[in-house]
Amino acid sequence: MAQLDLSRRSVLRSGLAVGAAALIGGGATALPDGRREILAGVSRWNDRVQAAIFDPDQLAPIYKAREITSPFPFNGFYPEGLAPAVDPVSWRLEVAGKVGRQLSLGLLDLRAFDHHEQITRLICIEGWSAVGKWAGPRLSDVLDAAGADPAARFVTLTCADGYWTSIDRPSARHAQTILALDFLDRPLPRAFGAPARLRIPTKLGFKNAKHVVRIEVTDLGAGGYWENQGYGWFAGL
Numbered sequence: 001m002a003q004l005d006l007s008r009r010s011v012l013r014s015g016l017a018v019g020a021a022a023l024i025g026g027g028a029t030a031l032p033d034g035r036r037e038i039l040a041g042v043s044r045w046n047d048r049v050q051a052a053i054f055d056p057d058q059l060a061p062i063y064k065a066r067e068i069t070s071p072f073p074f075n076g077f078y079p080e081g082l083a084p085a086v087d088p089v090s091w092r093l094e095v096a097g098k099v100g101r102q103l104s105l106g107l108l109d110l111r112a113f114d115h116h117e118q119i120t121r122l123i124c125i126e127g128w129s130a131v132g133k134w135a136g137p138r139l140s141d142v143l144d145a146a147g148a149d150p151a152a153r154f155v156t157l158t159c160a161d162g163y164w165t166s167i168d169r170p171s172a173r174h175a176q177t178i179l180a181l182d183f184l185d186r187p188l189p190r191a192f193g194a195p196a197r198l199r200i201p202t203k204l205g206f207k208n209a210k211h212v213v214r215i216e217v218t219d220l221g222a223g224g225y226w227e228n229q230g231y232g233w234f235a236g237l
């Protein structure tokens with residue numbers, strides 16, 4: 001599989017996405033209704049273009065261990081000290097929606113899947129990025145275990161802190177999209193999404209849901225915490 005390089009096309013593409021999101025996110029409430037509608041239309045158009053040109057075989061760049069950012073920055077819709085302390089023993093991950101069999105997985109169940117490591121860059125729309133190392137099962141393997149409807153368009157992720165996001169099926173099934181259980185070879189720290197977080201290096205940081213408690217396979221509800229406040233939905237890189 002080819003490595004994704006920062007070609008002019010991909011820079012242009014993400015610039016377009018971030019630009020539209022910034023316009024809508026930043027000034028939407030100050031804009032007269034007509035212009036807000038136009039910008040929302042541009043953002044939906046941008047989502048469709050990004051979805052159409054997404055190459056499921058193209059990999060996000062892989063970094064060397066010495067390139068890992070330390071300390072790794074925290075981000076959330078609240079300060080770091082308020083990140084939820086989820087009990088890893090009683091925690092379950094529900095996999096539901098358009099599935100053949102609904103699953104309720106504990107940490108040991110998730111550890112039984114093939115483990116995939118990645119050293120990749122997390123890019124936050126707020127203007128910072130950092131290289132980290134995450135590991136865990138592929139989301140696609142978990143979806144297969146649940147007998148997810150192969151035609152369902154979206155996967156929605158709900159978190160213990162009330163955060164949520166949703167992603168398109170091809171991105172959900174991308175080889176580098178994992179449910180990370182480990183960060184830097186240790187179980188995920190609380191602030192970084194314990195017990196399990198989505199790690200999807202082909203998308204912006206806000207798609208990387210932490211403290212995931214529920215995964216829903218669906219044809220409806222392509223939204224999210226930030227997406228519903230104007231960030232571009234597809235959010236590809």
Ligand SMILES: Nc1nc2c(c(=O)[nH]1)N[C@H]1C(S)=C(S)[C@@H](COP(=O)(O)O)O[C@H]1N2
Pocket residue numbers: 072073074075076077078122123124125159160161163191192193205206207208209210211
């Ligand atoms: N549950 C939850 N997941 C979340 C967020 C959040 O506030 N709550 N913030 C998102 C954003 S905007 C970013 S950039 C990344 C930050 O992940 P980090 O704290 O590991 O750097 O988490 C994403 N996932």
Ligand SMILES: [Mo]
Pocket residue numbers: 075123124125126205206
């Ligand atoms: Mo972010």
